[in-house]
Amino acid sequence: MMEQVVKDTVNVATAVQGTLLVLTGTLLLILLHRILTAKNWRNQSAVPGPGWWLGLGPVMSYSRFLWMGIGSACNYYNEKYGSIARVWINGEETFILSKSSAVYHVLKSSNYTGRFASKKGLQCIGMFEQGIIFNSNIALWNKVRTYFTKALTGPGLQKSVDVCVSATNKQLDVLQEFTDHSGHVDVLNLLRCIVVDVSNRLFLRIPLNEKDLLIKIHRYFSTWQTVLIQPDIFFRLNFVYKKYHLAAKELQDEMGKLVEEKRQAINNMEKLEETDFATELIFAQNHDELSADDVRQCVLEMVIAAPDTLSISLFFMLLLLKQNSVVEEQIVREIQSQIGERDVESADLQNLNVLERFIKESMRFHPVVDFIMRQALEDDSIDGYRVAKGTNLILNIGRMHKSEFFKKPNEFNLENFENTVPSRYFQPFGCGPRACVGKHIAMVMTKAILVTLLSRFTVHPRHGCSVSTIKQTNNLSMRPVEEDPDCLAMRFIPRAHNIHGEP
Ligand code: HEM
Numbered sequence: 099m100m101e102q103v104v105k106d107t108v109n110v111a112t113a114v115q116g117t118l119l120v121l122t123g124t125l126l127l128i129l130l131h132r133i134l135t136a137k138n139w140r141n142q143s144a145v146p147g148p149g150w151w152l153g154l155g156p157v158m159s160y161s162r163f164l165w166m167g168i169g170s171a172c173n174y175y176n177e178k179y180g181s182i183a184r185v186w187i188n189g190e191e192t193f194i195l196s197k198s199s200a201v202y203h204v205l206k207s208s209n210y211t212g213r214f215a216s217k218k219g220l221q222c223i224g225m226f227e228q229g230i231i232f233n234s235n236i237a238l239w240n241k242v243r244t245y246f247t248k249a250l251t252g253p254g255l256q257k258s259v260d261v262c263v264s265a266t267n268k269q270l271d272v273l274q275e276f277t278d279h280s281g282h283v284d285v286l287n288l289l290r291c292i293v294v295d296v297s298n299r300l301f302l303r304i305p306l307n308e309k310d311l312l313i314k315i316h317r318y319f320s321t322w323q324t325v326l327i328q329p330d331i332f333f334r335l336n337f338v339y340k341k342y343h344l345a346a347k348e349l350q351d352e353m354g355k356l357v358e359e360k361r362q363a364i365n366n367m368e369k370l371e372e373t374d375f376a377t378e379l380i381f382a383q384n385h386d387e388l389s390a391d392d393v394r395q396c397v398l399e400m401v402i403a404a405p406d407t408l409s410i411s412l413f414f415m416l417l418l419l420k421q422n423s424v425v426e427e428q429i430v431r432e433i434q435s436q437i438g439e440r441d442v443e444s445a446d447l448q449n450l451n452v453l454e455r456f457i458k459e460s461m462r463f464h465p466v467v468d469f470i471m472r473q474a475l476e477d478d479s480i481d482g483y484r485v486a487k488g489t490n491l492i493l494n495i496g497r498m499h500k501s502e503f504f505k506k507p508n509e510f511n512l513e514n515f516e517n518t519v520p521s522r523y524f525q526p527f528g529c530g531p532r533a534c535v536g537k538h539i540a541m542v543m544t545k546a547i548l549v550t551l552l553s554r555f556t557v558h559p560r561h562g563c564s565v566s567t568i569k570q571t572n573n574l575s576m577r578p579v580e581e582d583p584d585c586l587a588m589r590f591i592p593r594a595h596n597i598h599g600e601p
Contacts, residue, residue, distance in 0.1 A: 145193060145483050147175065147184035156186035163187055163327060167573030169468040172196075172494045181497075182481060187327055188216065192490035193480070196497035200481045202522040204472060204491055205530040211236060212473035213532075214490040218333040219325035223318065223346045229395035230535070231403075234473065242396055245382070246535045249301055249375035249400070255539050258300060259444045262546035265295040270554055273590060282560070282587035285416065286580065287312065289409040292547060294401065301375035301400050304359050314352055315402050317345035323574040353398040375400055403536055408543060410577050411466045415548065416557050416588065417565050418460050418510055425512060426556070428452045433549055442549040450545060455515040457544055461526040463510045464565045468496035468576050470528050495525050496576070558589040 148155040163171040163185075172194045175183040181197035192214075195201050204210045212234040220226035227235040230242050248254075269276075269292050276288045291308045294315070298306055321342040325332070333339050360376045370377070379393045388396075419426045429452050433442075436449045470493040478485045485491075500507045503523045504514045521529060527537035534540065551557075568586065569579040578586055 145182055145184035146179040148179075156189060159185035160187055160189070167571055168327065168471075168492070169496070169572030169574075169576060172469055172492050173497055173572070176494055176497050182483065187214075187490060188329055190214070190488075190490050191486075192492060193483075193485065194492045194494055195480070196494035197481065198498050198501060198503070198522050201493045201495065201498055201525065202529075203480055204493060205470075205525060205528055205533070207478075208531050209476050209478055210472040210474055210491060211239070211532045212475050213471050214473040215326050215471065216328050216330070218330055219328055222325050222333065222339075222343055223322050224350055224391070224395045224398070225322075228392055229399045231399050236475070238392070242388070242392065243535060245375065245378055245396065246400065248378065250536050250539045254300060254375075255542060256444055258296070258539055258542050259442065259447070259546045261296050261299045262292075262543050263441045263550050265292050265299065266547050266550040268295070270551065277590075278584070278587065281589055282584070283557075283590050284583060284586075285557070285588045285590075286409065286413050286578070286583065286586055289412050289547075290315075290405045293404045293409045293412075293543070296543060297401050297404050302356060302360060302397060303374055303376070304356050304363065306356065311352065311401075312405065314345075314349040315405055318349040318402065319406055319574075321345045326574060349398060349402075350394065353394050353401070357394050357397055404540070404543065406575065407466050408540055410575070411461065412544065412547060413578070413586075414464045414466065414565055415457065415460045415544075417559055417563070417568075418464065419456070419552075420557065420559055421564050422510060425452070425456055426552075429456060429548075430552060433553060437549065437553075442546055444542075446549075447542060447545050450549070452512070453545055453548065454541075455512045457541065457548075458515050458519075458524070458526075459510060459512050462499040462504070462514065462524060464576070465496050465499070465526060466575050466577065467526065467534075468572055469494050472532070493528075495528075499524060499526075553593075555590040555592055558591060560585055560587065563588075 148159050150156070159171075159175070162174065166174065171185075175185055175194050176196045181195065182200055183194045185192050185194060195204065213232050214234075215225075215232055217226055220232050225232040227233055227238060230239060230246055233239040233242065269288055273283060273288070276284045276291075278284070287309075290312050294308050294312055298304065298308075325342055357376065357380070361380055364370065364377060364380060376393075376397055379388060379396055382388045383390060383393050419429075432450055432452045437443075437446050472491045472493065474485050474487055474489045474491065477487050501523065503519075505511070505516075506514055527534035527540065563585060569581075570576060571579055580586065
């Protein structure tokens with residue numbers, strides 16, 4: 099009996115090994131074919147980078163991107179070949195730029211408003227010629243961007259401070275729901291709940307269960323990160339691809355339901371008192387300006403944009419604050435003197451200079467969004483190198499932010515923002531026509547949430563937990579590995595005296 103079990107196990111192991119070998123072989127053959135038939139390999143530019151080596155160079159560089167993650171691979175190539183490097187991703191020539199003049203040229207120009215990614219990958223997550231983030235149908239992207247811009251500036255921006263204060267206080271009031279038996283708070287999920295609540299209150303305004311939605315957002319994000327630059331074969335291997343397809347569909351269906359609820363709510367209203375992002379999109383659909391799929395995808399992207407970037411950014415900031423206790427003291431003193439006992443208001447934000455420098459230095463030193471993906475719409479030249487139409491570009495802003503322009507480029511130090519930094523050296527949100535459309539609201543939200551949180555609590559990460567020691571990945575963005583969320587948890591100590599010095 100025992101022998102049979104051992105035999106069966108050996109057979110299964112051999113079969114699995116065999117399948118893996120066949121798969122790897124097929125993958126390599128397909129990659130090689132893709133690369134040999136790629137249009138532009140013969141016109142290799144003079145940009146430094148791995149050599150062609152009978153097609154091995156492109157296979158190796160693409161494999162490195164798949165294996166290390168996009169962000170880490172970019173750092174590897176810029177480190178090895180300099181601030182302008184050329185690699186191949188899925189057989190397509192791709193420039194990686196970390197030189198500020200080159201990055202700035204691309205950001206400011208309307209010639210680079212396209213993005214690149216695998217078509218099938220984007221179709222899987224609903225981003226192919228839909229939504230905003232990876233939409234490279236420039237006419238449609240332009241149209242939907244106006245809805246995002248309207249929602250994220252003007253009155254929406256004004257309102258966001260109050261909404262952030264209220265959403266932060268609401269979750270801090272039920273901190274025990276995020277606290278384990280040892281008294282540590284699951285801070286990442288706390289921050290995500292705050293941020294998703296803020297997004298809902300500003301853009302959708304439909305009652306929802308934040309925790310349930312966050313699970314779906316998390317799976318969607320993992321899928322996005324996984325499928326973004328995969329070769330077509332990946333999507334044909336149903337047993338591998340299925341789980342990603344389902345994860346993407348799960349969030350799309352949920353968003354479809356929420357948009358439908360919103361539509362019903364609008365229909366049931368006698369008079370529309372106040373409009374919002376989702377309402378404007380639904381009206382646009384009613385006037386045949388957008389399709390139902392466009393509306394659903396735009397709402398989805400608006401709801402995921404902040405939890406994906408802002409919550410992780412805030413998490414890194416809390417870690418950095420603890421590693422720099424003098425800065426925490428300065429920030430708390432500033433809140434005390436500028437705001438006093440009341441809640442933070444919109445007009446206060448411009449007076450919080452130390453906080454502003456802290457946020458900028460955190461985004462420079464340990465960013466969440468480390469790079470930007472673009473595509474050239476026309477032929478051009480960058481820093482003397484020819485760029486053919488269709489070339490992929492990755493702007494490695496994380497590396498650019500460590501340039502010698504800064505006084506202490508490799509240190510976390512507020513002195514780096516003592517003087518005004520010219521925009522070509524610091525671009526955490528990008529700039530120009532395809533910049534982060536949420537760049538203003540992101541700063542406002544970060545300040546409002548930090549002030550509210552730090553006024554009530556001081557946080558203590560676990561011993562030995564710092565931005566340099568926690569396990570992280572740098573694929574689509576820089577983020578902590580959450581396989582053991584316990585080690586990321588923090589103690590929240592109510593300030594013995596509130597920050598205004600009263601018991
Ligand atoms: C795009 C950074 C927060 C919405 C981007 C880009 C960057 C970025 C670097 C690419 C820009 C480019 O291609 O030049 C960040 C960071 C954030 C943040 C560091 C917070 C710490 C937000 C928030 C929202 C948002 C809160 C909305 C609520 C978007 C959208 C795009 C975008 C929709 C795509 C714009 C387009 O392709 O036209 N973000 N972002 N972001 N961001 Fe943000």
